Amino acid sequence: MTTATAQIGTGERSAVRYGSIARGRKRTLYWSYFFLILFVIFFLMPPVYMFITSLKTSAEIGAVTNPWWVYHPTLQNYIDLLSQAQFLTFFKNSALVAVIVVSVTMVVSIMAAFSLARMKFWGSGTLATGVFLTYLIPESLLFIPLFKIFAFIHDLTGIELINHWWVLVFLYPTLTVPFCTWIMIGYFASIPKELDEAALIDGAGYIQILTRVFIPVALPGIIAATIFCFTVSWANFLYPLAFTTSADQLVLPVGIVTTLIKGDVYNWGQIMTGALLGAAPPLIIYAFLMDYYIAGLTAGATKG
Amino acid sequence: MADAVARDLRIPVVRRRVGARALVSRKSMIAFFFALPLILIVLCLVVYPAFYSMHLATLNKSMTKFVGFGNFEFLFKRNTFWMVVEQSVLFAVTAVIFKAVIGFVVAHFVHNIPLKGQRKWRGMLLIPWVIPPAMSTLAWLWLFDPSYSAFNWILNHLGLAGIPWLGNPYWARAGIILVNVWVGSPFFMIMYLAALKSVPEQLHEAAAIDGANWFQKIWYVNLPMMRNIIQITALFSLIVTFANFDIVKILTNGGPVDQTHVFATWAFTLGIWGNDIPLGASVSLFMFPILAVAAGLILRNIRNRGNEA
Amino acid sequence: MAEVALRNIVKTFDRTPAVAGIDLNINDREFVVLVGPSGCGKTTTLRMIAGLEEATSGEIYIGDQLVNDVPPKDRDIAMVFQNYALYPHMTVYENMSFGLRLKKFPKAEIKERVENAARILDITNLLDRRPKQLSGGQRQRVAMGRAIVRNPKVFLFDEPLSNLDAKLRVQMRMEIKKVHQKVTVTTVYVTHDQIEAMTLADRVVVMNGGKIEQIGSPNEVYHRPTTRFVAGFIGSPAMNFLPCRLVEGSNGSAGLSVKLSDKLTFPVPPDRVGRYRPHAGRELLFGLRPEDIIEKRGDLPPGRTAFDAQLDVVEPMGMETMVYFLVDGTEVCGRVNPAVAGKPGETMPLVADLNHMHLIDPKTDQVL
Numbered sequence: 001m002t003t004a005t006a007q008i009g010t011g012e013r014s015a016v017r018y019g020s021i022a023r024g025r026k027r028t029l030y031w032s033y034f035f036l037i038l039f040v041i042f043f044l045m046p047p048v049y050m051f052i053t054s055l056k057t058s059a060e061i062g063a064v065t066n067p068w069w070v071y072h073p074t075l076q077n078y079i080d081l082l083s084q085a086q087f088l089t090f091f092k093n094s095a096l097v098a099v100i101v102v103s104v105t106m107v108v109s110i111m112a113a114f115s116l117a118r119m120k121f122w123g124s125g126t127l128a129t130g131v132f133l134t135y136l137i138p139e140s141l142l143f144i145p146l147f148k149i150f151a152f153i154h155d156l157t158g159i160e161l162i163n164h165w166w167v168l169v170f171l172y173p174t175l176t177v178p179f180c181t182w183i184m185i186g187y188f189a190s191i192p193k194e195l196d197e198a199a200l201i202d203g204a205g206y207i208q209i210l211t212r213v214f215i216p217v218a219l220p221g222i223i224a225a226t227i228f229c230f231t232v233s234w235a236n237f238l239y240p241l242a243f244t245t246s247a248d249q250l251v252l253p254v255g256i257v258t259t260l261i262k263g264d265v266y267n268w269g270q271i272m273t274g275a276l277l278g279a280a281p282p283l284i285i286y287a288f289l290m291d292y293y294i295a296g297l298t299a300g301a302t303k304g
Numbered sequence: 305m306a307d308a309v310a311r312d313l314r315i316p317v318v319r320r321r322v323g324a325r326a327l328v329s330r331k332s333m334i335a336f337f338f339a340l341p342l343i344l345i346v347l348c349l350v351v352y353p354a355f356y357s358m359h360l361a362t363l364n365k366s367m368t369k370f371v372g373f374g375n376f377e378f379l380f381k382r383n384t385f386w387m388v389v390e391q392s393v394l395f396a397v398t399a400v401i402f403k404a405v406i407g408f409v410v411a412h413f414v415h416n417i418p419l420k421g422q423r424k425w426r427g428m429l430l431i432p433w434v435i436p437p438a439m440s441t442l443a444w445l446w447l448f449d450p451s452y453s454a455f456n457w458i459l460n461h462l463g464l465a466g467i468p469w470l471g472n473p474y475w476a477r478a479g480i481i482l483v484n485v486w487v488g489s490p491f492f493m494i495m496y497l498a499a500l501k502s503v504p505e506q507l508h509e510a511a512a513i514d515g516a517n518w519f520q521k522i523w524y525v526n527l528p529m530m531r532n533i534i535q536i537t538a539l540f541s542l543i544v545t546f547a548n549f550d551i552v553k554i555l556t557n558g559g560p561v562d563q564t565h566v567f568a569t570w571a572f573t574l575g576i577w578g579n580d581i582p583l584g585a586s587v588s589l590f591m592f593p594i595l596a597v598a599a600g601l602i603l604r605n606i607r608n609r610g611n612e613a
Numbered sequence: 614m615a616e617v618a619l620r621n622i623v624k625t626f627d628r629t630p631a632v633a634g635i636d637l638n639i640n641d642r643e644f645v646v647l648v649g650p651s652g653c654g655k656t657t658t659l660r661m662i663a664g665l666e667e668a669t670s671g672e673i674y675i676g677d678q679l680v681n682d683v684p685p686k687d688r689d690i691a692m693v694f695q696n697y698a699l700y701p702h703m704t705v706y707e708n709m710s711f712g713l714r715l716k717k718f719p720k721a722e723i724k725e726r727v728e729n730a731a732r733i734l735d736i737t738n739l740l741d742r743r744p745k746q747l748s749g750g751q752r753q754r755v756a757m758g759r760a761i762v763r764n765p766k767v768f769l770f771d772e773p774l775s776n777l778d779a780k781l782r783v784q785m786r787m788e789i790k791k792v793h794q795k796v797t798v799t800t801v802y803v804t805h806d807q808i809e810a811m812t813l814a815d816r817v818v819v820m821n822g823g824k825i826e827q828i829g830s831p832n833e834v835y836h837r838p839t840t841r842f843v844a845g846f847i848g849s850p851a852m853n854f855l856p857c858r859l860v861e862g863s864n865g866s867a868g869l870s871v872k873l874s875d876k877l878t879f880p881v882p883p884d885r886v887g888r889y890r891p892h893a894g895r896e897l898l899f900g901l902r903p904e905d906i907i908e909k910r911g912d913l914p915p916g917r918t919a920f921d922a923q924l925d926v927v928e929p930m931g932m933e934t935m936v937y938f939l940v941d942g943t944e945v946c947g948r949v950n951p952a953v954a955g956k957p958g959e960t961m962p963l964v965a966d967l968n969h970m971h972l973i974d975p976k977t978d979q980v981l
Binding site: 130266 | 331332333334335336338339341342343345346349350351352353354356357360367406409410412413414416417418423425426427428429430431432433434435436437438439440442443444446447449452454457458486490491494495498518540543544547548549550553554567568571572575576581584585588589591592595598599602603606
C-alpha cells in the first residue's frame with residue numbers, strides 16, 4: 001500500500017502544478033472586483049453627478065465645458081437654498097410629517113403585531129393575511145378615491161382636508177402601517193414562546209410582556225421598521241403632489257420639483273442641490289444604520 | 305354581579321367554567337383592542353377607498369349620474385388608453401426582468417469576494433434604493449437634458465452622435481426603464497444576496513466533487529435553492545413597478561404626446577389635473593387585476609416557505 | 614412549601630387527547646420525575662400545573678388551593694424551560710430579579726435573594742453578564758437561579774438538560790440534585806431520559822399515551838415494572854423480550870419452565886412457581902435485562918441457568934462488552950466481561966439469572 005502510493009507520487013510529480021486551485025480562485029476574485037467596480041460606477045453615477053452639478057454656478061453649467069468636472073467649485077447653491085424661507089418650510093413640513101407618521105405607525109403596528117403574533121383572537125389569522133395584502137396595494141390605486149373622500153368630508157364638515165401638509169399624516173399610514181405590522185409580526189413570531197411563558201410565570205401582564213420583554217428583544221426589528229417608515233414618509237411623491245398645492249404646505253420632494261422648476265426654466269444647480277439635500281436624511285440614516293436598513297428590507301419577504 | 309357571585313358560591317364547578325371562559329375571552333378582548341387601530345386604519349384608509357374607487361368609476365365626470373360601464377367604454381375607444389396599457393405592461397415586465405438579472409449577477413459578484421469586504425460594496429450598491437426616487441429621477445432628468453446631457457457629452461467625445469433621450473418615444477421608454485432598473489436592481493441584489501447566503505456551502509462542495517463547473521453550480525444548486533426568494537422578489541417588484549408613478553411623472557410626464565404614460569401617471573393626469581375623478585378612478589382600477597394575481601402568487605409562495613420550514 | 618395533587622386531569626387539543634385522565638399526589642418537598650417518550654403527555658401535564666395550559670377537565674391543587682382558574686403568576690410556582698427562556702436583553706441579575714421587580718419587592722431584599730441564589734449555584738461572578746455571553750451550563754444555572762429567587766411553593770422543570778451535551782448533562786444532573794438538597798422544594802421534573810429520571814427522582818412517574826403507567830421509586834420501576842411499557846422503557850440497553858410458552862415440569866421436577874425455542878428452555882425459579890402457576894400452558898412474553906445474561910463463571914447459584922449462544926454482534930464498551938445472539942430470530946443482548954467475550958460467529962457459554970425474569974401477559978401487557 002505504502003509503496004504503491006510512493007510510486008504514484010513520483011510518477012506524477014511533474015504533472016502537478018501546485019497552487020493552480022488558488023490561482024483559479026484569485027482569477028474569479030479579480031473578475032468579481034472588476035464587474036463590481038463597473039456596477040458601482042453605474043449605481044453611483046447619478047448621485048455623484050448631482051453633487052458635481054450642485055457645486056457649479058449657472059454660468060459654468062451653461063458653458064460648454066466638461067460636465068463631469070467642476071472648474072470653479074462654489075457652495076453658493078447650498079447657501080442660496082438654505083437661506084430661502086420657502087425651502088426651509090419644505091424641510092420643516094417633511095420633517096414634521098415624517099416624525100408624526102413614524103410615531104403613529106410604530107405604536108399602531110407594534111401593538112397590532114403583538115396581538116396578531118401572540119395573543120390571537122377570532123379572525124386574527126385572516127387579519128394577518130389581510131395586513132399583508134393591504135401592504136401590496138400601491139398608493140397609485142388609492143390616491144383618487146382618497147382625494148374624493150377627503151373632498152367629501154370637507155363638504156360634510158367644513159374641515160378643509162386638501163392642501164394642508166398635515167393631511168399627509170392621514171395618508172402615509174396606508175403605506176407604512178401594513179408593512180411595519182407585517183415585519184413586526186415576523187420579528188415577534190421569532191421570539192421563542194417560552195420567553196413570554198417565563199414572563200407570565202414571573203408575574204408580567206400582557207402590557208408588561210410587550211413593553212419589558214417583546215419590545216427590547218425585538219429592538220433590531222423595531223429599528224428596521226422605523227427606518228423603513230421614515231424613508232417612505234420622507235420619499236413619497238404621489239400623495240403630496242395630489243393633495244397639496246400651496247407653496248407653504250409642500251413637502252420636500254414635491255417642493256423641489258414644483259418650485260425650482262419654473263415653466264421650462266431649469267436652474268439645474270439649485271435643483272441638484274435641493275435634490276441632494278432632500279436625499280440627505282435617508283442617506284445619513286442609511287450610512288449609520290445600514291445593517292438595520294438591510295434587515296428591514298429583506299424581512300418583508302423572508303419573515304412571516 | 306352580586307347575583308353571579310351568590311350563584312358561584314353554591315355551585316363551585318360552574319364558577320370554575322365561567323371563570324376559565326372569562327379568562328379566555330378577556331385575553332382575546334385585549335388582543336382585539338391592541339389590533340383595533342390597525343383594523344381602523346386598514347378599513348378606513350385602504351379597504352373603503354379601494355371599494356369606493358369602484359363606485360367612483362361608474363359615475364359621470366361631475367359625479368352626479370350613474371353611467372355604469374360608460375367610463376370603461378369611453379376608455380376602450382381611446383387610442384391613448386391602449387397605448388397606456390401596452391406601455392405599462394412593457395415597462396413593468398422589461399424592467400423587472402432587467403432588475404432580476406442584474407440583481408442576480410451582482411449578488412453573485414458580491415458573494416464571491418471575501419466576507420469582510422462585502423459590507424462596504426453592498427453598502428455602495430444599495431445607495432440608488434435609498435435615495436428618494438423623485439430626487440434621483442431629477443438627476444437622471446438632468447443627465448438626459450436635451451442640450452446639456454452629460455451622456456451625450458461623452459458620446460460626442462467618443463465621436464458618436466448624441467441621443468434624443470427623452471424627445472423620442474422609443475428612447476424615452478428606454479430611459480424610463482433604465483432609471484427604474486437603476487433604482488430597483490439594488491433591492492434585488494440585497495434579496496438575492498440574502499438568499500445566496502442561506503445556500504449551505506456544503507452543497508457547493510458536494511457539487512464540486514460531483515464535477516459541476518461554476519455555471520452548473522449556479523444552475524443546479526443556487527437557482528433551485530433561491531427559487532422561492534427569486535419569485536417573491538420579482539412579484540413584489542412587479543407590483544411596485546406596475547404601479548410606478550414618480551419616475552414617469554418627473555422624467556417625461558407621459559410625453560412625448562402621451563406615449564410614455566403608465567396607469568398611475570395617466571390616472572393622475574385625468575383625475576387630479578383634468579378634474580375627471582371617475583375617469584381617473586377607472587384608469588387606476590385597471591391595475592387591480594395584475595396586482596391581485598401577483599399578490600395571490602406571493603401569498604402562495606410565502607405559504608410554501610412556511611411549509612418547507 | 615406545598616403538596617401538589619392532580620385529580621383526573623384530562624387535556625384535549627382539538628379533540629385529540631394529550632392527557633387522558635391522570636391522578637397524582639406529590640408530597641411536600643418531594644422530587645417527582647415525569648418520564649416517558651415524546652408525546653406521552655408529560656410536558657402537557659407540567660404546563661397544566663404551571664397554568665400555561667388549561668385543563669379540559671379535572672382538578673389541580675397546589676397546597677390546599679384549587680388552582681384551575683389561577684393564572685400562572687399567582688400559583689407561586691417557578692419553571693425552568695428546556696431552552697432556558699432567559700430574557701436576552703437583561704443581565705443575569707436582571708433576569709433573576711425580574712419576577713421580584715414586577716412584584717415590587719424592596720430593592721434590598723431582591724439583592725439579598727439574588728445573591729443568595731447566585732451563591733447556591735456558584736454564579737456570583739456572572740451576575741453582570743448577558744445570556745449570550747454564557748455557556749449552556751451557565752445559562753442552565755441562571756434559569757434555575759431565576760426559579761430559586763422566587764422562593765416558590767413548587768419547582769417545575771421542563772426537560773432542562775436536553776439542550777446540553779452529554780458530559781455537561783451528567784454534571785448538571787448532579788448540580789440539580791445538590792440544589793434540591795439545599796433548597797428543598799416540591800419539584801416536578803419532566804424528562805424523556807430515563808437515566809435522568811432514575812438518578813434524580815424520589816418517585817418516578819412513567820407516562821405513556823397520556824396515561825400513567827406506573828408510579829414508584831426508581832428501584833421499584835426498575836426491578837418491579839408493572840407493565841410491559843415500563844419494563845421496556847426503563848433501563849438501557851433495554852430489556853430483552855422474547856415470546857415464550859410457560860410449560861409444566863422443569864428438569865423432571867414439579868416446577869415450571871419457560872420454553873423460548875426448541876433448543877432453549879429456562880426453568881422458573883422455585884419461589885416464582887406459585888405466582889406463575891395459573892398461567893401454565895399459555896403463550897407469554899419473557900423479559901430479562903441484559904445485565905442478567907452474563908458470562909459463565911464457576912458454579913451456578915440457584916436460579917441461574919447456563920446455555921450456549923452463537924454470537925451475532927459484539928460491542929465492546931470498555932468496562933463491559935455487549936454480546937448479541939439470536940433466539941428464534943429475535944436479537945437478545947447480554948452484558949459480559951470483556952476479558953472473556955467471544956468473537957462474532959463463535960459460540961459462547963452464557964448464564965441467565967432467572968431470579969430477575971419477568972413474564973408479561975401479551976393480551977393485557979401487564980407484568981405477571
